[in-house]
Amino acid sequence: MCAAPFRSPPSQQSLIQHFNSILSSGFKPFLTSLRLPLQMDVSKTIKNASTKLLNAFVDSVFEFVDQPFLPSQSNFAPVNELREAVTVTSIEGEIPDDFPEGIYIRNGTNPLYGVKPTKSLLGRSNTECKTFKIEKQLNKRSFLPAVEGDSLSVLSAYLLNWLRFGEVNKLYSNTSVIEHSGKFYAIAENGLPQEIDSFTLETLGTWDVNEARSQPFTSHPKRAPGTSELVIMGFQATKPFVEVGVVSTGGKKLLHKVDLKLNRGIVSSEIGVTESYTVFLDCPISTDINRLVQGGPLIKFKKDEYARIGIMPRYGDVDSIKWFDVKPNCTYHIINCFEDGNEIVVWGCRALESIIPGPDFGKNIFEWFSSKFRPIGSVGQSGDAVTEDALIFSRPYEWRLDMHTGDVKERNLTGTEFGLDFPIINEALTGLKNKCSYMQVVDSIASSAAGMPTYGGLARLYFEELNHEFSLRKG
Secondary structure, eight states: OBOOOOOOOOOHHHHHHHHHHHHHHHHHHHHHHTTOSOOOOHHHHHHSHHHHHHHHHHHHHOOOOOOOOOGGGGGGSOOOOOOOOOOOOOOSSOOOTTOOOOOOOBOOOOOTTOOOOSSSOOOOOSOOOHHHHHHHHHTSOOSOOOSSSOHHHHHHHHHHHHHHHSOSSOOOOOSEEEEETTEEEEEOTTSOOEEEOTTTOOEEEEOOTTTTOOSOOOSBOEEOTTTOOEEEEEEOSSSSOEEEEEEOTTSSOEEEEEEOOOSSEEOOOBEEEOSSEEEEEEOSEEEOHHHHHTTSOSEEEOTTSOEEEEEEETTOOGGGOEEEEEOOOEEEEEEEEEEETTEEEEEEEEESSOOSSOSOTTSOHHHHHHHHTOOOOOOTTOGGGOOGGGTTOOEEEEEEEETTTOOEEEEESSOSSSOEEEEEOOGGGTTSOOSEEEEEEEOHHHHHHHTSOOEEEEEEEETTSOOSSOOOOOO
16 A cells, blocks of 8 residues: 555456455355354464364365466566655655645555465455454465355355354455545445554554444445535445445444345445435346355346436435436446436446456456457447447446436447546535546557556546547547
């Protein structure tokens, strides 16, 4: 981790770990529902004879092997340096007197023992959460990765992790950094945020809103306009599938919590807000424990299933939600939401297929990603006309939802020649109508060669001067 919140581009490694995070948050409640006698104190469990037998079994059955990086992937390899703060003494030019004070914090994957998979990739961030301390104490890789493999291997790995450590998987805290009430938190979808010291980057502890929150957080909560309250969300593979909440301005109280009572488990990385409403996406990328137990994948994108957007008053209940059916899609990141007369406008980065969980078991990951990221030509404003291999490219998209009539208007905000994702706006305008956004531009050629998403530039979108003949200008 290095020392203002930033969405860093994902490597193939981080995407796989994001999938692993989702598995973790979904599988733990399932084990609990089986009523297995697994509630153990970790420090006592390590000394227990049965745990030693389990560790011996795991050591004899599973072998961690080197995960080589291709030359094109070396920029995503772990680093070993953990250094003290460095004072910058050489500055060319002058820093303007009115330059705003601030801090830049970024987190990402950096395994304690390198990248050593068994049948999958293993990694975590250097945030010292509970699972980090377990491996640090044991001085070796201990948590079995369970990203690739058939359902039996996934179930076995998670069960063995739970029996030995009381956790089904590592807590990564490597997806985003958020700030609330002057405090900074590293966060990923598979657990609660970890508070960090913004100067030393030391981990200060888990933020559970004074024990009021146990379900995972979204990595991209939103500050409500006008109140500075934090709107949060968490998803898992067992009921309640999704819970939405509101945290007080001071961060010490959970003011509101509601179960959306969805009839399926979903993967949803983002939540939106307007001045009066909370916005959530229900896309057909589902988590299904029963499917996993029956031999299928836990996570699967089913493009023939429905997609919808829910609008709920900030302190509303499940009966106050107004649902709008939209074209099936996969949208991980929201640009912004705002109210425009009777309409709620939602801007997001929409794709027609999900990059998670990746190829089916047995297929070559590198070849799959390489084919999916092949460059494509522009097909005009109809983003639904792209080829099969281009479905995972996300592009800026607009939904206009009429709260009075229930009508939905959809359109692409740019052309389709370039993939754009990881949007960022002036956070002071979150939930309000804004004029522009910065996004990262997918470098199709480099992505195809590397077999992972690679970004080659920044695009600034002016929403009041949209040009569907979007072009990339190198600086």
